[in-house]
Amino acid sequence: GQNIDQPTEMTATEGAIVQINCTYQTSGFNGLFWYQQHAGEAPTFLSYNVLDGLEEKGRFSSFLSRSKGYSYLLLKELQMKDSASYLCAVRAHYSGAGSYQLTFGKGTKLSVIP
């Protein structure tokens, strides 16, 4: 089985930096995804890490440490439109299933305040 933990809610100020953590326990780990979901909308893909280290994409960066079962999403220069839920998802390979499976965490609801 898999266990994915991330904080339920976070609040940060416009213009600031916020780090959203995600820890996981899984076998057959094969990558970690971050998605953004605004209320009432579809999740949208933000980033993907399969090797240790930092992946940077504009204001968003994602970090992975496979040995620690840990990832974080870093959002810089926060804007009001960044208020959303951020979903951490772990991809794992199951030999029995013969395919990959993506398991999502419960998501972190980020509120950006003026």
Added chain:
Amino acid sequence: ETGVTQTPRHLVMGMTNKKSLKCEQHLGHNAMYWYKQSAKKPLELMFVYNFKEQTENNSVPSRFSPECPNSSHLFLHLHTLQPEDSALYLCASSPRVGQPQHFGDGTRLSIL
């Protein structure tokens, strides 16, 4: 426009009704997925189709019946649902299984 279109956006049905959810993707992807999203719970993977063949069924009750006639279309047939089945049902697609997924806007289902 996400490239993945789901209809209807909202559905209210009684427990004895039969209805179907439809998903269509215009991205040329080969893998399609059904997820259930309930309040306070993580996204739950229900079914995975790869090149029209079902590869995953995550212990979903038989009152949910998927159908994938081709790589662009995915249906979820519903019958004799329970109140706890009320949720947002999301369809997603990806070029291949395991790659980043594009999600539709979902169907908000309410069971009376």
